[in-house]
Amino acid sequence: MSGAATGSTWLDEWNRGQDTYVSDRHRDRHFGEVAESIIRLLPARPARVLDYGPGEALFADRVAEASGEVILCEAADSIRARLTARFDGHPKVSVIGPVGLAALAPGSIDLMVVHSVVQYLTPEELDNLLLDAHRLLADDGRLVVGDLVPPQVGLVSDTVDLLRFALRGGFLVDTVRALVRIAVSPYARLRRQHGLRRLTEHEMAAHARRAGLTGQRLRPNLGNNQTRWAFVARRTGTPTGTADSPG
Numbered sequence: 001m002s003g004a005a006t007g008s009t010w011l012d013e014w015n016r017g018q019d020t021y022v023s024d025r026h027r028d029r030h031f032g033e034v035a036e037s038i039i040r041l042l043p044a045r046p047a048r049v050l051d052y053g054p055g056e057a058l059f060a061d062r063v064a065e066a067s068g069e070v071i072l073c074e075a076a077d078s079i080r081a082r083l084t085a086r087f088d089g090h091p092k093v094s095v096i097g098p099v100g101l102a103a104l105a106p107g108s109i110d111l112m113v114v115h116s117v118v119q120y121l122t123p124e125e126l127d128n129l130l131l132d133a134h135r136l137l138a139d140d141g142r143l144v145v146g147d148l149v150p151p152q153v154g155l156v157s158d159t160v161d162l163l164r165f166a167l168r169g170g171f172l173v174d175t176v177r178a179l180v181r182i183a184v185s186p187y188a189r190l191r192r193q194h195g196l197r198r199l200t201e202h203e204m205a206a207h208a209r210r211a212g213l214t215g216q217r218l219r220p221n222l223g224n225n226q227t228r229w230a231f232v233a234r235r236t237g238t239p240t241g242t243a244d245s246p247g
């Protein structure tokens, strides 16, 4: 799954640059819907939001306006460089890499969002991310993990969902024209090569429990793809171990 056998990981591939959008309009609609979803999750008071694996996060400034503060934590150096340039000097948006997480104060995050990232993580990376969430979440803070891929969802299902989104979003013609290009794109090849991590609610809840979090399915999913699913969790206990240890 991680690509260890092939010598590269999904993170290497994101760092190299994956263009998964059929047009600028598609990209805008995607990031616009993700930002709106995050805004709907905000508590009714100023909140510190951590968006882990934000990608281009085109509208993080809208989330920052609504919440008070957004921290974008991006592991891919190339994407992080673009985010840093985009939000340079913004008073409410900051950009860090994974090492920057260690510098954040324990209990200082009100909402941590991880959207469309977990499918690229190894089980160990997911466990470590959940441990970070456990350390960073405030007592009443929430972790929201979006776009989890259920076992039965594959490239065909994602393509049907893209067509529905395109019809709604006004970029159907671009999408139909791009279908062949998508099928033979580097991203599609990488999906076949590396695979995506698929998780049931039971499996995700078990990962969370090991990190001292309690969670369940959240409806609807963030963003446009409702064949994928979302999970919400809070800190409730102490971490008990990793996938290889009992608990």
Ligand SMILES: C[S@@+](CC[C@H](N)C(=O)[O-])C[C@H]1O[C@@H](n2cnc3c(N)ncnc32)[C@H](O)[C@@H]1O
Residues within 6 Å of the ligand: 010, 011, 014, 015, 031, 034, 052, 053, 054, 055, 056, 057, 074, 075, 076, 079, 114, 115, 116, 117, 120, 121, 122, 125
């Ligand atoms: C599909 S993009 C999601 C971006 C954004 N959250 C969104 O919804 O559009 C995948 C994100 O996962 C990140 N990612 C992929 N593999 C990762 C890994 N092993 N560790 C941390 N982040 C990773 C990429 O850098 C990228 O930001």
